[in-house]
Amino acid sequence: MPLTRRDFLKASAAASALAGLGLPVDALAAEGGERWVKSVCRYCGTGCGLYVGVRDGKVFAVKGDRDNHNRGLLCLKGFLLPQIMSAPDRCLHPLVRKGGKLVRASWDEAMSLVARRFREAVEAHGPNAVGFYGSGQGLTEETYAANKLFKAGLRTNNVEGNPRLCMASAVGGYLSTFGKDEPIGCYEDIDHADVMLLVGSNAAEAHPILFERMARRKQTGKDVKVIVLDPRRTPTARIADLHLAFTPGTDLAILNAMANVLVAEGLVDEAFLKAHVAFGEGKDVNRAWEDYRAFLAPYTPVRAAELSGARAEDIVTAARWFGEKGRTATSMWCMGLNQRTRGVWANNLVHNLHLLTGKIGLPGSTPLSLTGQPNACGGVRDGGALSHLLPYGRLIANEKHRAEMERLWNVPPGTIQPENGKPTIDLFQALEAGDLKALYVMTTNPAQSLPNLDRYRKALEARKAFLVVTEAFHPTRTSELADVVLPAALWAEKEGVYGCTERRYQLLEQAVRPAGEARPDFAILCDLAARLGHGKLLPWKGPAEAWDELLTLSKGTAYDFTGMTRARLAASHGLLWPLPAEGHPGTKRRFVKGEDPLVPADAPDRIRFYGRPDARAVIWLRPQQPPAEVTDAAYPLYLTTGRVIEHWHTGTMTRNCKELRHANAESVVELHPDDGKPLGIRTGDEVRVSSRRGAETFQAKLVDGARPGTVFVHMHDPQRMCNRLTIDAVDPVSKQPEFKICAVKIEPVRKA
């Protein structure tokens, strides 16, 4: 709640007096028992710094951190965060299912039960009968605690998280192209970009403060061009000089066609290609420049236009603007590219444009993947909390890496299972098959967010697995199905690190005590470890001690953030890794000589892709391939899903903020008038949307910015769940599902 007018005027008068005395205005914080605690927004992967205002032990306001990258700005979700803390559906007590109902229990009873059921499952059926499903919203130390407990303690690699649904293809793209995950550049590159290419990103709604930075660059820079590739005309397109709309799933052809134009018009950097690039197809880096040119030849703008519905001249313009010599280019993308059965390929194709032109590793020139969640990078990707990973770039399948982790974790050789665990969709299918006997779900809501949702809700409802859910809110669509619900501390009630899009790690300091009986997930996991006889693996008194262990694990890896001590984090407004020594300022641009401490000083050129054995980034030959499900006579419309600015993910937090709830009350289906009219559908009519997998009812909204033939529903409504329609087909490499494209039909149900 903001200050009253009287408070404000009082404060202003006092401030003027203080200013007159030469005291900092923030000394006011002490007045009336008010203090401001440095932290980070709970929501998206932009990672805006903020201060949490505390009065009488409660969060009463937030204000943006003007010394952080967001310059004090917050979007409407961040601005309204205080309301989530005291929401009426906060989960305050442990719950245990008895006689079919969840009833209040003590912590001891709940934790005893959880430990017993997990122990029994492992003893009777082996370690792979249990699993952990975590989140890109968990703090780094929490996710690490779970990763260690399950992989080194329980000895299962069934550790997964919702970044599998969100960023796995971006990871696959960076890994296959550069040999290492995570972006090369940083937010500052936006300030120097002459051309910004946005593909499959509605940044205006999904990364608002980054979008503001782009809009500001467009306004203040000289002749800045913004290109937006998106089947829909979203609010992001408002700043576009060129908006290319196209049939969902045909963007691979468009990106290849752009590369075709770059080559045809001599906009490639041949010297850069010669020194720093290799070519590959399939899984092998065994092609040559001539092969790539031959591969690109059929992807003419005209062919791509025919296939995609975009205009050939727009494809040419986009390529020319991107490739113009002497001008910098930054690409940004998000779920439009990642949530695809060819998501890794789509990522490769964006990287290709930068490698072809050499527009990489320079201020304003970089392929910058926008991360969806606040800590997908820090906690899950970097921390290695996925079923095929170990911390900081290590792989389960790599014997040396396993041995290294066993030494670092001080566990006997052979402790870590050599086989990968099950990625998310497979994990839930194992639950459906009865093979997974116990699942621990932390800080995520799969019974609303999984694709082909009805299938997995049915599996959960069948009670084949013992389900533990730690949550700050109850009920959610997942906690309502749990056998045990553990009340988790929320955001400002605990301390830990978040790592956002631009490799920036920042400390969230605890501002208030947990509500009710809630405990931080870190403490819950340490408790569980002790009860399972693995207390030695999680011996820490608090997250700061676990952080020290993480510094050690990162040492010598491509992530090396040994210099990011807790004290340094506390004193800073975020630090960018690599940061290998205490005095090091952090790294804005990786792989760049003089900026990245992991590039030797005697490297021959300005850039060195040290992530790859031959130090060459790979241009991958990736053909256009259709999505898993295309439209047909029975299901003639494409459905795409996504986010809106008012809400976050499954809405458990934002739907508790009354302004946000009122501004966007429910999921509706947005369709173009050309699609609505033949069906006799008008705005406000109730309609049924069905796919081969399920159906849901929504109010309809005719929107001019929609693409004829494609409808849109947002994911934030627990009562009208778009995922009853979506498909659980996955990218064969990243295992990320294709949330963005499936086929539906629409039928009127009731007129407004």
Added chain:
Amino acid sequence: MRTLLLASLLAPALAAAAPGAPARAKAPRHPDVAAQLAVQDCAECHATRTPAVVRAWEGSPHGTALVKCVVCHGSTGKDFTRSVAGARCAGCHAAEAASPTPVRAGPGGCFACHEPHALTAEGENPHSR
């Protein structure tokens, strides 16, 4: 649908104005139209109700950045705030709010200089640190 929506907004005012109507209860400062907001947000309805305001907002940095109506004005019904205290601006604009200028003590706070929706301001920028 839009006609219905407009009619429901006008209805309370018309009822109150009718001759012989019962003593007027305190009218809400903004009709409680939350229910309709599933398909129409503030700006969409106000595009016809208060078009100049919406145009000004859309063309402003707030419009581009989607700092929507609710951020400054709160929700509808009794939660609506017509005139926004400058203190609310400090949530995002702490630097400007704390800058050593006399504007904070004057009437209207930030809006003494900044047009409330277009956000433009005339004259010298007093916010330099």
